Amino acid sequence: xxxxxxxxxxxxxxxxxxxxxxxxxxxxxxxxxxxxxxxxxxxxxxxxxxxxxxxxxxxxxxxxxxxxxxxxxxxxxxxxxxxxxxxxxxxxxxxxxxxxxxxxxxxxxxxxxxxxxxxxxxxxxxxxxxxxxxxxxxxxxxxxxxxxxxxxxxxxxxxxxxxxxxxxxxxxxxxxxxxxxxxxxxxxxxxxxxxxxxxxxxxxxxxxxxxxxxxxxxxxxxxxxxxxxxxxxxxxxxxxxxxxxxxxxxxxxxxxxxxxxxxxxxxxxxxxxxxxxxxxxxxxxxxxxxxxxxxxxxxxxxxxxxxxxxxxxxxxxxxxxxxxxxxxxxxxxxxxxxxxxxxxxxxxxxxxxxxxxxxxxxxxxxx
Numbered sequence: 001x002x003x004x005x006x007x008x009x010x011x012x013x014x015x016x017x018x019x020x021x022x023x024x025x026x027x028x029x030x031x032x033x034x035x036x037x038x039x040x041x042x043x044x045x046x047x048x049x050x051x052x053x054x055x056x057x058x059x060x061x062x063x064x065x066x067x068x069x070x071x072x073x074x075x076x077x078x079x080x081x082x083x084x085x086x087x088x089x090x091x092x093x094x095x096x097x098x099x100x101x102x103x104x105x106x107x108x109x110x111x112x113x114x115x116x117x118x119x120x121x122x123x124x125x126x127x128x129x130x131x132x133x134x135x136x137x138x139x140x141x142x143x144x145x146x147x148x149x150x151x152x153x154x155x156x157x158x159x160x161x162x163x164x165x166x167x168x169x170x171x172x173x174x175x176x177x178x179x180x181x182x183x184x185x186x187x188x189x190x191x192x193x194x195x196x197x198x199x200x201x202x203x204x205x206x207x208x209x210x211x212x213x214x215x216x217x218x219x220x221x222x223x224x225x226x227x228x229x230x231x232x233x234x235x236x237x238x239x240x241x242x243x244x245x246x247x248x249x250x251x252x253x254x255x256x257x258x259x260x261x262x263x264x265x266x267x268x269x270x271x272x273x274x275x276x277x278x279x280x281x282x283x284x285x286x287x288x289x290x291x292x293x294x295x296x297x298x299x300x301x302x303x304x305x306x307x308x309x310x311x312x313x314x315x316x317x318x319x320x321x322x323x324x325x326x327x328x329x330x331x332x333x334x335x336x337x338x339x340x341x342x343x344x345x346x347x348x349x350x351x352x353x354x355x356x357x358x359x360x361x362x363x364x365x366x367x
Contacts (some may be wrong), residue, residue, distance in 0.1 A: 004104070005088055005091070005092055005104070006081070006085045006088060008092045008096070010077065010078070011026075011077065011089065011092055011093060011096060012096070014026050014027040014077070015031075015096065026073075026093075026096075027073065027076075027077070029069070029073060031097075036126050036129075036130060039126075039130065040130040040133065040134060043055065043059070043130060043131065043134065044134045046058060046059075047134075047135075054200070055144075056144045056196065057195065057196050057200050059144040059145045059148065060144045060145070060147060060148035060151075060196040060197070061148060061196070061197065062145060062148065063144065063145035063146060063147065063148025063149035063150075063151075063152065064148040064149065064151055064152035064155075064197060065148075065152060066145075066148075066149050066152065067090065067148065067149040067150060067151065067152025067153030067154070067155075067156065068152040068153065068155070068156045070089070070090055070093050070094075070149075070153055071090060071152070071153045071154075071156030071157050072156065073089075073093075074086055074087070074089030074090055074093070074153075074157075077089055083109060083111060084107070084109060087109060087154075087157055088104070090150075090153040090154075090157075091104065091120065094146075094149060094150075098126065099125070099126060099127075099145075099146055099149070100122040100123060100124055100125040100126065100127075100143075100146060100177070101122070101123040101124050102120055102121070102122055103120065103121040103122075103123070104118070104119075104120055105119040105120060105121055105178075106118065106119040107119075109158075111157070111158065111159075114158060114159070114160050114183070116154065116158050116162055116181065116182060116183060117180075117181070117182050118154070118164075118180070118181040118182075119178065119179070119180050119181075120150070120178075120179045120181075121176055121177070121178055121179075122143065122146060122176065122177035122178070122179060123176050123177075125143050125146060125169075125170060125171075125177050127142060127143045127144065127145050127146055127171075128142050128143050128169055128170040128171040128177060129170070131171045132170070132171050137171070137172060137173050138171055138172060139172060140169075140172070141165070141166035141169035141171065141172065141177070142169055142171030142172075143166055143169060143171065143177055143179075146177075146179070147164045147165065147166060147179065148196070150164040150179055150181060151163055151164045151181070151197070154181055158183075160183055161183070161184045161194075161197065162181050162182065162183055162184065163181065163182065163183070163184040163187055163190055163193055164179045164180065164181040165179070165180055165181075165187070165193075166178065166179050166180075167179075167180055229262075229265055229266075229269050239266070240266075240269075243266055243269060243270055243273070244273060246270065247270050247273035247274045248273075248274075253270065255267065296315070297315065298315045299315040300312070300313050300314040300315035301313055301315075
C-alpha cells in the first residue's frame with residue numbers, strides 16, 4: 001500500500017546551529033554542512049584512483065553507516081509512534097539532510113515475520129546530479145550513497161539485510177530515481193551485491209597482488225645475476241654466455257642490434273657482472289651537447305679553462321664505472337677526443353669499454 005509521511009516538526013525542532021562553537025546538531029548528534037562540489041570532486045578522484053567498482057563499494061558503505069546511525073536515532077525520536085511512523089523518520093531525515101526528495105510509493109512492513117517491501121521515488125538526487133555532471137549519462141544506477149543509506153536504515157529496523165536497488169535513475173537519463181527495497185535473499189542477484197556491505201580493503205588486495213608477483217618472479221629465475229635478464233632461446237643464451245666471459249676481463253665489447261632487442265639491458269647486465277658493479281651507471285646524451293663541449297663534459301675542466309668555467313669539475317668518465325654515450329652524428333669527433341685525452345684519465349678509475357651500435361649511428365661506450 002502507499003504511505004504518507006507523519007508531520008516532521010519534531011525532527012525540525014531537533015536541528016540547531018551553534019556558530020559560537022562551530023557545530024551543527026541534530027538532537028545530540030553532530031552534523032556537518034558540506035559542499036556538494038567537494039563531494040563531487042571526491043567522487044571523481046576516487047573513480048580515477050581506485051576505479052568505478054571500488055568507488056561504489058566505498059560510497060555504498062558510507063551511506064550504509066549513515067543509515068544505520070539514523071535508524072538508531074529514529075527509534076529514540078518517536079518512541080511512542082507506530083512502527084511505520086517510526087520507520088518514516090529515515091526518509092524524512094534523508095530529505096532534511098539534503099539527499100533527495102523522497103516520496104513513498106509502496107510500503108509493506110511486518111517486523112514479526114521479517115517481511116519487507118518498499119518502493120520510494122527520489123527526485124533531485126544530489127548524487128545522480130553529481131555523477132552526471134562529471135561522467136555524463138551512464139548505463140547503470142549511480143546513487144550509491146543513497147542506496148547504501150536506505151539499505152542500512154531499513155536493515156537496522158528489520159534485523160536482516162535489506163537491499164535497495166534503483167530500477168530508475170536520473171543518472172541514466174530518467175526524470176526521477178525509483179528505489180526498490182526487499183530482503184537480499186529475494187533478489188535473484190542478491191548474493192552478488194553482498195560485497196558492497198562487507199569490508200573490502202584495497203590495500204590488502206594490493207599486498208596480495210604484490211605477493212603473487214613476487215612468487216611469479218621467484219618461479220622464473222634469471223639465468224644469472226646480471227640485470228635480472230630472463231631468456232631461454234639458444235641465441236640469447238649464447239649472447240649471455242659471451243657477456244659473462246667479457247665481464248670478467250677488460251676487453252672492449254661491441255653490442256649491435258635494432259631498437260628494442262635489449263642492448264641497454266645487456267649493458268646493465270655487463271655492469272652488474274663486472275668488478276665495477278659498485279659504481280654508478282651514468283647515461284649521457286651527447287647529441288644534446290655542443291661539439292666543443294664534449295671534451296669538457298667527458299674529461300672535466302680546470303677552473304678558468306674557458307669562459308664560464310668558474311670551478312674545477314671532474315668529467316663523467318672519471319666519475320663513473322659505466323659511461324653510456326649516445327650520438328646521432330658521426331662519432332669521429334668523440335674518438336679523437338678520447339684518444340687525445342687517454343693519458344689524462346686515471347687508469348685505476350677505468351674498466352672495459354663497451355660500444356653498442358644503434359640505428360642512425362647512435363653509439364654507446366662503457367669505461
